[in-house]
Amino acid sequence: MGTSKSGSGGDRYKPGQSAPYSGQYERLGSRGGSTGEEVTGVRGKTLPPTPLPKQTYRLVDPSNNGSGKKR
Numbered sequence: 001m002g003t004s005k006s007g008s009g010g011d012r013y014k015p016g017q018s019a020p021y022s023g024q025y026e027r028l029g030s031r032g033g034s035t036g037e038e039v040t041g042v043r044g045k046t047l048p049p050t051p052l053p054k055q056t057y058r059l060v061d062p063s064n065n066g067s068g069k070k071r
Helices: none
Strands: 023-028 034-041 056-062
Antiparallel strands (some): 023 056
């Protein structure tokens, strides 16, 4: 459950990687900018593929249950 990159924009996760937390994940473009689209990720389930190569995800709204809380 590691991250692909770290930076000021938060941790980024690759498509096909297990979601470390449940919540809404924003899809980021190849240069790290927002695409304006979000997907729901469930802790332990894989994040969906992206329509273009080199896109990643960033957790923007963790769930308010035990699966979404960062420890």
